[in-house]
């Protein structure tokens with residue numbers, strides 16, 4: 507017998523939060539397994555003298571973070587996160603990563619103990635002991651609920667325009683996966699579910715660092731070949747990072763939308779790329795440019811670079827990740843953008859893996875360790 511329809515709540519209402527609200531609202535209204543009413547937590551602010559929640563509930567448009575797109579009428583904006591989340595069976599977390607710990611402490615003990623989470627948040631947080639924490643792990647630990655992740659090549663504006671794209675859900679629990687997929691999938695937004703949850707999330711976070719490198723390349727007026735080199739070396743560092751810190755993950759995950767596809771789209775069309783290009787061209791700080799160019803939207807790349815560097819430095823491993831390290835040092839003003847290229851000219855990936863040794867007039871292939 508079918509159970510009670512599941513209630514969904516979207517915790518967040520920025521650019522991506524609003525685009526996903528459009529999809530979730532549409533699916534909740536059409537599919538019997540979901541309650542029609544979808545709540546959306548909106549961090550309250552005044553826009554043109556009016557509360558943003560009131561504007562959204564009257565006009566069904568998030569005029570600040572996703573202007574020009576109507577949200578379904580069953581999506582209800584609520585300024586109190588506890589009020590928005592308390593009855594939900596599925597909590598979709600989609601706030602900039604710097605706000606997640608505060609939100610979790612507000613929600614602790616106030617949500618259904620049977621609720622499940624789905625994190626769309628790309629980023630890490632610093633962990634005690636000098637490491638990093640995955641956002642889904644923070645949610646699971648602090649709210650005591652399971653939390654899957656969704657990451658992909660999903661620039662919010664294009665998704666809201668209903669242009670075809672793919673996404674990846676990382677979900678270890680195969681019983682939950684169909685419910686999450688049904689809530690998210692549409693004919694233009696195709697979901698692939700994999701069980702390699704941590705690697706999916708790490709891809710989503712790390713690609714934002716590489717996107718800053720792509721922006722520096724654009725700011726320096728270097729060409730597509732240089733950008734391709736940064737993307738390739740970035741991908742190799744992402745793979746190495748997962749290999750070292752999340753052993754047991756699968757290489758195939760990098761070929762899902764959350765891997766190579768997200769890396770490409772962000773390095774060409776994302777906010778991290780845009781602000782990083784302006785950083786080189788204007789000489790202003792990242793923070794100034796974030797405020798000037800993004801109208802309240804938040805960057806993840808420079809913060810993620812800092813969090814990753816915090817861990818790499820603690821472990822004495824900066825030289826194994828020269829691109830991530832250079833990007834962080836450029837963001838904080840320790841290096842000029844031009845020096846990124848110097849830093850990667852002798853990248854470990856350039857050390858030959860194969861050498862050919864002439865022996866008795868026959869060429870013999872031998873392996874060297876890079």
Ligand SMILES: NC(=O)C1=CN([C@@H]2O[C@H](COP(=O)(O)OP(=O)(O)OC[C@H]3O[C@@H](n4cnc5c(N)ncnc54)[C@H](O)[C@@H]3O)[C@@H](O)[C@H]2O)C=CC1
Pocket residue numbers: 518519520521522523524548549550571600601602603605626627628629660661662663802803804805806
């Ligand atoms: N925008 C995009 O194209 C995509 C974004 N993402 C990821 O989704 C996550 C959320 O990004 P967006 O929805 O784009 O957000 P955004 O970048 O538009 O951020 C602004 C949001 O933060 C809220 N905010 C500001 N101060 C706050 C506070 N103190 N507490 C709570 N919320 C506060 C604002 O009200 C607004 O809703 C990020 O991790 C991002 O990397 C993932 C895929 C695509």
Ligand SMILES: O=C(CO)COP(=O)(O)O
Pocket residue numbers: 628658659660661662714717768771772775776777778779805806
């Ligand atoms: O994650 C994104 C696309 O998948 C968006 O990237 P930006 O935050 O750089 O815009």
